[in-house]
Amino acid sequence: MLVGVDERFVRHDTGRGHPERAERVGAVLAGLVASGVDLDVDAIEPRSATRAELERVHAAAYLDRLTSICAAGGGRLDADTVASSESWEAARFGAGTGLAAIDALRAGRSDVAFCAVRPPGHHAVPAGSMGFCLVNNIAVSAAALVAADERVLIVDWDAHHGNGTQDIFWNEPEVLYVSLHQSPLYPGTGGADEAGGPNAIDTTVNVPLPPGATGDVYAAALDEIVAPVVDRFGPDWVLVSAGYDAHRADPITDLGLAAGDFVDLTTRVAAFAPGAGRLVLFLEGGYDLDALRDGVIATASTLLGEPRRPEPTTAGGPGRASVERIAAAWAERSA
Numbered sequence: 001m002l003v004g005v006d007e008r009f010v011r012h013d014t015g016r017g018h019p020e021r022a023e024r025v026g027a028v029l030a031g032l033v034a035s036g037v038d039l040d041v042d043a044i045e046p047r048s049a050t051r052a053e054l055e056r057v058h059a060a061a062y063l064d065r066l067t068s069i070c071a072a073g074g075g076r077l078d079a080d081t082v083a084s085s086e087s088w089e090a091a092r093f094g095a096g097t098g099l100a101a102i103d104a105l106r107a108g109r110s111d112v113a114f115c116a117v118r119p120p121g122h123h124a125v126p127a128g129s130m131g132f133c134l135v136n137n138i139a140v141s142a143a144a145l146v147a148a149d150e151r152v153l154i155v156d157w158d159a160h161h162g163n164g165t166q167d168i169f170w171n172e173p174e175v176l177y178v179s180l181h182q183s184p185l186y187p188g189t190g191g192a193d194e195a196g197g198p199n200a201i202d203t204t205v206n207v208p209l210p211p212g213a214t215g216d217v218y219a220a221a222l223d224e225i226v227a228p229v230v231d232r233f234g235p236d237w238v239l240v241s242a243g244y245d246a247h248r249a250d251p252i253t254d255l256g257l258a259a260g261d262f263v264d265l266t267t268r269v270a271a272f273a274p275g276a277g278r279l280v281l282f283l284e285g286g287y288d289l290d291a292l293r294d295g296v297i298a299t300a301s302t303l304l305g306e307p308r309r310p311e312p313t314t315a316g317g318p319g320r321a322s323v324e325r326i327a328a329a330w331a332e333r334s335a
């Protein structure tokens with residue numbers, strides 16, 4: 001397993017008391033190393049995304065604004081999102097890490113890559129930052145793949161709806177965007193009826209789940225709702241918005257997962273890839289450092305073929321009725 005990480009991701013400084021903090025990178029690396037990753041061997045050299053690569057998903061005026069705010073020492077970008085002087089460098093290298101991972105997988109270096117990037121990306125919209133996110137890292141990679149005539153599945157298991165990623169690919173038939181998320185919760189989007197624009201009907205799949213939803217509910221959602229849609233779509237690549245804030249210990253969400261559940265999520269999502277070397281994970285949220293480390297252990301150990309559950313799986317939480325209703329609606333759409 002390849003790992004994309006860079007010192008720049010730690011230098012993006014969100015200030016005192018912000019949940020999206022530099023220590024998160026260390027927690028992820030601790031989880032990767034505990035799973036048997038050797039950072040000396042498995043690290044990929046990150047690179048900066050080019051301006052043209054960023055402009056596939058973001059407005060030039062926004063990128064200019066971000067550059068100048070950081071050059072002036074940083075500041076508040078929106079209600080939740082802060083930039084420091086180093087944030088522009090972190091953001092463009094964060095986006096470039098996914099591109100470097102894709103190149104390394106194409107070269108046959110490994111079967112899978114995990115990008116331990118900060119700042120996160122899935123809330124960043126075409127014209128701006130949002131929800132701790134500056135540049136939509138996973139979208140930059142997906143757009144690069146689409147430009148190379150590849151079909152891309154994005155699975156977003158972060159607790160929050162990835163509204164930015166959904167917006168960017170809303171009308172793009174070559175990208176299937178799938179999100180499992182808590183509802184109600186920030187940012188308030190991601191209703192089950194949001195399914196894609198006029199040129200991309202049924203290439204957005206939203207699975208809003210109630211607070212307290214457990215691992216069995218997530219597994220059922222992937223099996224009963226997502227798997228049939230993915231089968232019909234036939235992706236060439238699978239990209240994952242791997243947030244770990246669906247863990248029950250997370251301080252800003254209310255879902256009911258434990259670290260062991262990420263074994264089952266990872267197993268199912270990895271099986272959507274059409275073959276080896278077509279799977280890239282991107283760190284999104286996850287704000288309890290122990291839960292973040294343990295969730296990464298579950299994910300990485302599974303990808304390395306020796307699944308480990310730092311905590312048992314969870315079951316019995318609410319959400320089965322939502323899954324059944326959404327599965328029935330999708331079965332009807334595809335009939």
Ligand SMILES: [Zn+2]
Pocket residue numbers: 158159160243245284285286
């Ligand atoms: Zn999140």
